[in-house]
Amino acid sequence: MSIAPHTPLKGSHAGRIFVIATHAFTQLARMKVFYFLAIFAVLAIASNFFDLPQHEGPESVGANVLHSIKSWSLGAMTLFSVVLSIVATALLLPKDVEDRTLYTILAKPVPRFDYLAGKLLGVLLLVFVSLAFMDVLMTVVLQIRTAMVIHEQEAMALGMGYTADAVASLRAETLANGPNAALQSAVFAVFLRASIMASLALLISTFSTSTLFTTIVSFLIYFIGHFQADARDFYLHAGQAGETGLAHWAALSVSLVLPDFQLFNVIDAVIEGQAFPLLMLAKLTLIGIYYALFFTLASWFIFADKEF
Amino acid sequence: MADTPPAVEIRNLVKDFKTSFRRLPLRAVDDVSIRIQPGEVYGLIGPNGSGKSTTMKALLGLVAPTAGQCAIFGKDSLQVDSRNDVGFLPENPYFYKHLSGAETLRFYGKLCGLGGRQLTDRVNELLALVDLEGARDRRLGGYSKGMLQRIGLAQALVQEPRLVILDEPTAGVDPVGSRQIRDLIVKLRERGITVFLCSHLLEQVQEVCDQVGIIFQGKMIKEGRLEDLIAIEDQTEIILRDASPELLAQITALIASTPGAALVRTGKPRTTLERLFLREIRDDKR
Numbered sequence: 025m026s027i028a029p030h031t032p033l034k035g036s037h038a039g040r041i042f043v044i045a046t047h048a049f050t051q052l053a054r055m056k057v058f059y060f061l062a063i064f065a066v067l068a069i070a071s072n073f074f075d076l077p078q079h080e081g082p083e084s085v086g087a088n089v090l091h092s093i094k095s096w097s098l099g100a101m102t103l104f105s106v107v108l109s110i111v112a113t114a115l116l117l118p119k120d121v122e123d124r125t126l127y128t129i130l131a132k133p134v135p136r137f138d139y140l141a142g143k144l145l146g147v148l149l150l151v152f153v154s155l156a157f158m159d160v161l162m163t164v165v166l167q168i169r170t171a172m173v174i175h176e177q178e179a180m181a182l183g184m185g186y187t188a189d190a191v192a193s194l195r196a197e198t199l200a201n202g203p204n205a206a207l208q209s210a211v212f213a214v215f216l217r218a219s220i221m222a223s224l225a226l227l228i229s230t231f232s233t234s235t236l237f238t239t240i241v242s243f244l245i246y247f248i249g250h251f252q253a254d255a256r257d258f259y260l261h262a263g264q265a266g267e268t269g270l271a272h273w274a275a276l277s278v279s280l281v282l283p284d285f286q287l288f289n290v291i292d293a294v295i296e297g298q299a300f301p302l303l304m305l306a307k308l309t310l311i312g313i314y315y316a317l318f319f320t321l322a323s324w325f326i327f328a329d330k331e332f
Numbered sequence: 333m334a335d336t337p338p339a340v341e342i343r344n345l346v347k348d349f350k351t352s353f354r355r356l357p358l359r360a361v362d363d364v365s366i367r368i369q370p371g372e373v374y375g376l377i378g379p380n381g382s383g384k385s386t387t388m389k390a391l392l393g394l395v396a397p398t399a400g401q402c403a404i405f406g407k408d409s410l411q412v413d414s415r416n417d418v419g420f421l422p423e424n425p426y427f428y429k430h431l432s433g434a435e436t437l438r439f440y441g442k443l444c445g446l447g448g449r450q451l452t453d454r455v456n457e458l459l460a461l462v463d464l465e466g467a468r469d470r471r472l473g474g475y476s477k478g479m480l481q482r483i484g485l486a487q488a489l490v491q492e493p494r495l496v497i498l499d500e501p502t503a504g505v506d507p508v509g510s511r512q513i514r515d516l517i518v519k520l521r522e523r524g525i526t527v528f529l530c531s532h533l534l535e536q537v538q539e540v541c542d543q544v545g546i547i548f549q550g551k552m553i554k555e556g557r558l559e560d561l562i563a564i565e566d567q568t569e570i571i572l573r574d575a576s577p578e579l580l581a582q583i584t585a586l587i588a589s590t591p592g593a594a595l596v597r598t599g600k601p602r603t604t605l606e607r608l609f610l611r612e613i614r615d616d617k618r
Contacts (some may be wrong), residue, residue, distance in 0.1 A: 031413050034445025034491075043442040047428075113485040123426035128487060131392045131420035131497075132443045135412050331395040 031171065033133045044142020049149045060108075062312060064100050064158050071096035081246050082162070083194060086173030088154035090201040093169060093293045097162035101214045104158070105151050106246060109222035114238035118228040125269030130261050137324045139267045144320060151218045159211045163203040172278055197297075206300035210291045213305070216312030217288050221246055224283075227241050230326040249285035251279065283315045337406030339526035340368040340391060345400035348444040349459045360386040362550040363400070368495065368528055368543065370405075373521050375541035377560075379598060383532035383550040385423065388499050390571070391422055391528075418489030423500040425480065429473035433464050433483050437490055442550060444491035458486040462516065477597075478509025485516055496520060498529040502536060514540055522601050573599060 071093045120126040129139060174195055183192050225242040232238045256275045287308060294300050345364045348357035360560055363385040368374045376384050389395045391402045393409045407414035409485065425438055437455040441447075446454060459465045463480040481501060488496050501517070502510040517540045532538050537544060538558065545555040551603075554561065580598070587595045 031407075031416060033413060033416065035447075039445070040443060043439065047439055051428060124422045125425065127389075127392075127422040128420060128425060128427070128440070128484070129443065131395060131415060131422075133415040133419065133445075134443050134493070154383060158429060199601070260617055269535055298502075325436055332389065 030116070033135075035139055037135070037204050040138040041142045041145060042131075044134075045141060045149060047147035048116060048143050048146020049153075051295065052150050053114070053144070057112070058154070058275050060104055061154060061157055064097075064104065064271050065161060066261050067096050067100050068093065068158075072165065072169060078248050080330045083177070086169070086176060086198075089169060090166065090173060090198070091297075093162065094201070094207065097158065097165075098210060098214065098295060101155055101158050101162075101211065102217070105155055105214055105218035106221050108154065109147055109151050109218040110225045110239055110242040111142065111235075112150060113225035114220045114229050114232075114235045114242065116143050116147070117226070118232075118235050120332060131207055131332070133307045140226065140230075140327055143183070144223060144316075147222045148219055151222065152215060155211060155215050155218075157290070159208070162211075163207075166207075166243065170198065173269065174198050190204050201297040206298070209300035210294040213288055213300075213308050215293055216308055217285065219312055220283050220315045223316040223323070226280070227319045230323045230330065245282065246285070249283050251286075253284045254284045280318075282309070287311065294303040299321070312325075336370060337403070338403060339365050339370045339372070340366060340374070340528055341392060341401075341403045341406075342366040342387065343401050345387065345390055347383075347395060359550055360467070361390070364547065364550070364552045365400075366552070368526060370526050371521070372522050372581065373527040373529070373540055374540045374543045374545070374546045374593060375382055375537035376528070376547055377532060377534060377537050378530075378547035378603070379532055382547045384532075384547055386572055387547070387597055388420075388497055388528070388530060392418065398533055416491070417494045419491070419493040419494065419496045421481070421484045421488045421496070421501055423497045423503055425484045427472050427484065427487075429471060431481075432469045432471050433459060433475070433486075434468040436483055438503065440487040441490045445558055454490060454492075458489060459491075459520070460574060462486045463512065475609045476509075478505045478512065479555065481509065482516070485513065489520075495524070495526045495528065497525065501529060502533060510536070514584045532611055567596060 072089060120129070126139075130136065169302075177194055177198060178191055179193055186194070222240060224245060225238055228241050229235075229238045232241070234319060256278060290304055290308070343365050345361050346359070347361040348359050351358050364387055366376070367375070372567070375420050376387065385485050386395060390397050391404065391409050392413065393411075394573060396410065402409035406416045407417075428439075431439060434455055438451060438456055441451045441454060456465075460470050462485055462487070463481060464482055467475065472483065484500070485496075485501065488498070497515070501513050505513065514536060517527055517529070521540070522572065527540075528557070529537070529541070541558050543556065544558045544561060546553050582593060582599075587593050
């Protein structure tokens with residue numbers, strides 16, 4: 025059998041990935057997943073009412089409510105983004121196989137990598153849009169509430185005879201708990217963590233036979249990721265492995281494959297009004313990109329030879 | 333023409349599937365070879381589970397052959413560029429229910445690198461071809477089975493492929509829808525598009541195919557031109573219109589007086605139940 029030379033495919037990889045990504049986004053959006061944003065709006069507004077009456081001085085006026093808004097909002101963002109990234113990714117691939125729509129796509133001149141990358145980007149686009157909406161809502165609520173708290177604090181401080189410097193210092197302290205760059209960085213970190221989980225769910229769904237299996241295993245790995253660093257340290261320093269080279273390699277291999285989600289605890293520090301170091305943001309970004317790429321390439325490796 | 337590669341060339345295809353509990357693999361396709369020239373309509377027939385769909389999937393690169401080779405217009409089926417020239421309609425496809433008919437075609441068209449005015453024109457042309465212009469903006473969730481098959485056929489044709497592969501294109505479709513799909517296949521043949529279809533509905537295959545292969549338990553047991561395969565070599569058919577009883581008596585007497593010849597059967601030709609059904613519902617509509 026004589027084989028004809030290769031001919032280039034019409035359109036670019038980026039173009040096909042974009043088409044599949046926007047389609048996956050539309051598919052999920054038409055499944056009415058954005059309804060949960062209404063729940064978030066209720067949460068963001070409800071968190072305004074958690075202002076405990078413990079005003080011993082102007083410093084404590086409204087401190088609880090600002091903390092509560094950030095805590096509830098970032099908590100809800102984490103929950104929604106992780107659930108959405110795992111469940112949506114776990115759903116897309118098996119559904120295409122079950123409905124045989126996958127056959128019609130792969131029977132077109134579409135490389136399997138383009139298909140996988142498109143599906144993943146579609147989910148990430150959905151998570152990004154959802155987080156952006158939640159971020160805007162949180163920022164607006166926090167902005168309004170911060171202005172109210174500052175007004176209240178200044179009135180009380182001036183009434184108690186605070187100096188202008190002390191009032192300015194109080195204002196700066198309160199603004200650190202309001203909407204700022206650190207908070208936006210924390211939201212970006214939430215997105216990075218969701219991206220890792222989506223790419224991990226994609227990898228599992230390439231060999232799993234059901235959406236349920238993919239979802240359960242992904243959540244298990246998510247929880248393991250929160251204590252794998254502790255377990256690794258314990259194994260190296262307190263366990264029987266000791267400090268051998270083999271033990272180090274084993275620990276390194278685990279951390280290369282399983283993400284350490286403790287690194288994302290910096291989000292909790294931001295809720296407490298602390299800064300988000302730029303170096304930490306860069307580190308998390310690199311980690312997010314590394315794991316997303318690693319899991320996507322591993323998915324491709326399995327999916328490339330998969331038979332349907 | 334001598335340089336034109338065959339539209340489909342399957343050579344000694346073998347496909348084994350691993351089984352979970354038994355150690356022996358299941359052989360779904362066993363040394364099957366098929367060659368389809370451009371412009372032909374080839375029907376692969378066989379009972380359920382005989383290896384028809386697996387053969388088609390191997391040709392589309394959806395499964396990898398255990399042995400043998402598949403090529404589309406000379407290009408190895410395992411390479412993505414072989415799909416530039418092929419459109420595929422799987423058995424009982426569902427497609428994306430959240431998309432309308434026009435959106436579905438736009439989606440598949442974009443995957444094939446089409447865009448702009450060219451894509452819009454192509455979508456309109458295909459919706460007209462499959463008679464779904466009236467349902468272009470309706471979501472596929474509201475389509476009937478026959479409409480789904482037709483939109484499926486339209487998506488298979490979106491990039492103007494030279495080869496169309498249809499897996500049980502009329503499965504589960506009512507006689508009217510089935511007829512529409514067969515008419516479409518005939519139109520494709522008239523346009524010079526090669527069609528490779530598989531079905532276990534023999535009458536349909538007989539109506540549209542030039543070449544036929546019969547596959548059973550994974551093996552190709554008979555293959556050739558349809559006319560050659562179904563002709564009864566030692567019999568001749570004469571169909572008369574308005575023949576008088578006297579003429580028929582003369583013909584019968586002539587045959588009886590001819591040594592070696594025998595009259596096998598006389599009677600009125602019959603239409604098929606399907607043609608009768610289609611004629612009746614057409615008359616009823618008027």
